[in-house]
Amino acid sequence: MPTITYAQALNDALREAMREDPRIFLMGEDIGHHGGIFRVTKDLIDEFGPERVRDTPISESAFVGLGIGAAMTGLRPVVELLFMDFALVAADQIINQAAKLRYMSGGQVEVPIVIRAQQGGGRGNGAQHSQSFESWLAQVPGLIVVAPATPRDAKGLLKSAMKAGNPVVFIEHKLLYNTKGEVPETDVEIPIGQAEVKRPGEDITVVTYSRMLFAALEAAETLAGSGVQAEVIDLRTIEPLDMATVIASVKRTGRLLVVHESHSNCGLGAEIVARLYETNPEILTAPARRLGAHHTPIPVAEVLENTILPQATDIVALVEQMLD
Amino acid sequence: MPLALERLPDAYRQMHVIRKFEEAIRSLYQKGQIRGSFHPCVGQEATAVGVCWPLNHTDYLTCTYRGHGQALAKGLSPRAAMAEMLGRSTGCSAGKGGSMHFTDTAHGLLGANAIVAAGVPHAAGAALSAQMRGTKQVAVTVFGEGAVNQGVFHEALNLAVIWELPLVLVCENNLYSEMTPSRETTSVADTYKRAEAYGLTALQVDGNDVELLYATVEAAVERARAGEGPTYIEALTYRLWGHMMGDPEVYRTKDEVARARENDPLLRLGRRLGELGYSAAALGALEAEADDIIADAVQFAEASPLPDPSEAYTDVFA
Numbered sequence: 001m002p003t004i005t006y007a008q009a010l011n012d013a014l015r016e017a018m019r020e021d022p023r024i025f026l027m028g029e030d031i032g033h034h035g036g037i038f039r040v041t042k043d044l045i046d047e048f049g050p051e052r053v054r055d056t057p058i059s060e061s062a063f064v065g066l067g068i069g070a071a072m073t074g075l076r077p078v079v080e081l082l083f084m085d086f087a088l089v090a091a092d093q094i095i096n097q098a099a100k101l102r103y104m105s106g107g108q109v110e111v112p113i114v115i116r117a118q119q120g121g122g123r124g125n126g127a128q129h130s131q132s133f134e135s136w137l138a139q140v141p142g143l144i145v146v147a148p149a150t151p152r153d154a155k156g157l158l159k160s161a162m163k164a165g166n167p168v169v170f171i172e173h174k175l176l177y178n179t180k181g182e183v184p185e186t187d188v189e190i191p192i193g194q195a196e197v198k199r200p201g202e203d204i205t206v207v208t209y210s211r212m213l214f215a216a217l218e219a220a221e222t223l224a225g226s227g228v229q230a231e232v233i234d235l236r237t238i239e240p241l242d243m244a245t246v247i248a249s250v251k252r253t254g255r256l257l258v259v260h261e262s263h264s265n266c267g268l269g270a271e272i273v274a275r276l277y278e279t280n281p282e283i284l285t286a287p288a289r290r291l292g293a294h295h296t297p298i299p300v301a302e303v304l305e306n307t308i309l310p311q312a313t314d315i316v317a318l319v320e321q322m323l324d
Numbered sequence: 325m326p327l328a329l330e331r332l333p334d335a336y337r338q339m340h341v342i343r344k345f346e347e348a349i350r351s352l353y354q355k356g357q358i359r360g361s362f363h364p365c366v367g368q369e370a371t372a373v374g375v376c377w378p379l380n381h382t383d384y385l386t387c388t389y390r391g392h393g394q395a396l397a398k399g400l401s402p403r404a405a406m407a408e409m410l411g412r413s414t415g416c417s418a419g420k421g422g423s424m425h426f427t428d429t430a431h432g433l434l435g436a437n438a439i440v441a442a443g444v445p446h447a448a449g450a451a452l453s454a455q456m457r458g459t460k461q462v463a464v465t466v467f468g469e470g471a472v473n474q475g476v477f478h479e480a481l482n483l484a485v486i487w488e489l490p491l492v493l494v495c496e497n498n499l500y501s502e503m504t505p506s507r508e509t510t511s512v513a514d515t516y517k518r519a520e521a522y523g524l525t526a527l528q529v530d531g532n533d534v535e536l537l538y539a540t541v542e543a544a545v546e547r548a549r550a551g552e553g554p555t556y557i558e559a560l561t562y563r564l565w566g567h568m569m570g571d572p573e574v575y576r577t578k579d580e581v582a583r584a585r586e587n588d589p590l591l592r593l594g595r596r597l598g599e600l601g602y603s604a605a606a607l608g609a610l611e612a613e614a615d616d617i618i619a620d621a622v623q624f625a626e627a628s629p630l631p632d633p634s635e636a637y638t639d640v641f642a
Binding site: 025051056057059061062063064065066067068069070071072073074075077092093096097101102103104105106107108109110112141142144164165166 | 445476
């Protein structure tokens, strides 16, 4: 099985899908000859031309809005936001428009648009280029939200997103693009809404996604050294949430920790913990916990940023506390 | 081709259907039978017919929460529209959209929008889609002069010009942005001058002259269909009623509104038909037909079932 980068996996997904489906086209800043700042659209313009790989002005509202109009009328746009932070510039189009047009029209209109954006910190990009918005986005009825962590999942979920027939916010992470992983050469399609156990264990369930998967796996490795077997679940899809996989795991481990890079306050961790308490409180042998970013903007200096964002060592410490 | 003289009576009837639709809504609203907001287009009926009649039913349209007239003129049935106002299952959006979101994809109406200027990029995207699919369809977006102060309007206009999209942008300048005179909040109140800066043909016309507007839009649609890119048309009009139900209209005098009534597009078209030899009785018959259409729509809507509560959960996703 070939080992490729996360960026290459996304590039392959786009290329293969565009070959198959002439309705798919791309819009975004610097995605043409420049190939995108993280090279996800590298060389696609050479194969598909500027008609299907469209460089846009720095007008996020407009090109997301044009994507919605194109999606409503028979095309399958994939639009790229340079940074997830810029989704706020296009928030009306994403939240008031894409997510609601189908419902408000009584099902007459379909909006099969994929909005790709990379998010997260760890690179010193500062408070306006490092945020994670999946919890907000998951709160909006009408949006599907996915956040793959591995090259295989990135490719497979992007393929599924382009076929979903609904607005999908496809969340990438800026620190994952150069990570490598095995991706089958045969067509890979990962269904939306399915979590995956990335490391089995019996003592505690750690639920996470996106870049924090690797912090959780690192923590699990450390914990294994002291005899603690952590099960690590990668949600892969944020909305709809695969609670069945989470519950099945916690039934065996009795403990739940949710780890994400977005802010802990009102975050996805709170949602998962609340759902578990609502449906299966009896399976917990210890209080469920969550770990997310501290409640400050994301700072630039490495020591400050690492203080704010969850680290593998924080996960280890919290798990040890929960098992104590 | 200008609006054919023999179609002027039809235009007169259509404009009266729109007027009476709004009058019926006001009456139902006052009786507490309609929920939510209602932004009447009374006084702006010529922009409905003048903009929508030059289009094919496959051409796309986006409009605004003041777009009942455009929706009806594009082909939305008065029954489905009225049922939507009353929140019935037979409404065009099965009671989920209401007054501000009339949609009728069978007639190319992609949707009215409740966010000012938000429908402009949707129409541009539909135009892009038509261009890429090579269908020769045209997209039209109607918005108020208030939309010209929104960023996304300018962003979309820029894209429409650089990509030479088959798009016609129609600004209904009714002088008031919600409850504030636009000239007080706008550096250049003639919106066509601002549009012109993007390097496209931008015109200002009398928006209460249905024949002039029809001819202007038709020419723009032909240019768009021929691949000659977008056109901007500013249609000067006047909103004879308030911004919405309950608007105390403190921003204008009764004299001003009375003067504007002399320029009511329905009266103007009636005078024009009189000059062409139509009798008062003939016009009255057309108005009576419009009355019947609206009475039928109200009757249909009132007799229609409410949505089943389970319908609240459907249509979120495909």
